[in-house]
Amino acid sequence: ISLSVQELIDCNTENNGCNGGYYQHAFKYIRDNGLSRESSYPYMAKRSASGCKRDKTVAAATRILGFWCIDSTEDALEEAVAKRPVVVRLQGTPDLFNYKGGIIECEALPAASATTWHAVLIVGYGTDPDGVKYWRFKNSWGKDWGEGGFGRIRRHVADKRGVLGIFMYGGLYPVLD
Numbered sequence: 001i002s003l004s005v006q007e008l009i010d011c012n013t014e015n016n017g018c019n020g021g022y023y024q025h026a027f028k029y030i031r032d033n034g035l036s037r038e039s040s041y042p043y044m045a046k047r048s049a050s051g052c053k054r055d056k057t058v059a060a061a062t063r064i065l066g067f068w069c070i071d072s073t074e075d076a077l078e079e080a081v082a083k084r085p086v087v088v089r090l091q092g093t094p095d096l097f098n099y100k101g102g103i104i105e106c107e108a109l110p111a112a113s114a115t116t117w118h119a120v121l122i123v124g125y126g127t128d129p130d131g132v133k134y135w136r137f138k139n140s141w142g143k144d145w146g147e148g149g150f151g152r153i154r155r156h157v158a159d160k161r162g163v164l165g166i167f168m169y170g171g172l173y174p175v176l177d
Helices: 005-011 021-034 074-081 162-166
Strands: 064-069 086-091 115-126 133-136 150-154 171-176
Touching: 005 021, 074 086, 074 115
Parallel strands: none
Antiparallel strands: 064 171, 086 115, 086 171, 115 133, 133 150
């Protein structure tokens, strides 16, 4: 089920919509209120002028009961993603903003050099026909971004240019009922 990012932008008052926030606040909002389907509360890439829709239908009975951090290793991330999606933060680099498709290869940057961070959902992993391993992630920027709203970034790279070397800054694993 694709859940509504727009609802979080409009209704989660603990965060700043498209101007940033914390995924812990988003999880708490979902735990307390549930979340609509993306199809019934579509993404607009800005805060709605009409504000939060109060007549929403929760997408599923499943709610987030809590969350915990996973170890910052690709093996721990792989183990967690095999069970359910995991939220991670990505550095806001031009590679991410201008991504059109394929497997992202990034230059290793020190964490202190990141000017922006962006939360995404790691939903799986795989290997392309050339044997390159990658993480598949869902972005919140709509279906016109990347590969239909999804992206891929290299995994298990010896020089740590993949998720853990560039992008990952902790990972949150939601506990569902």
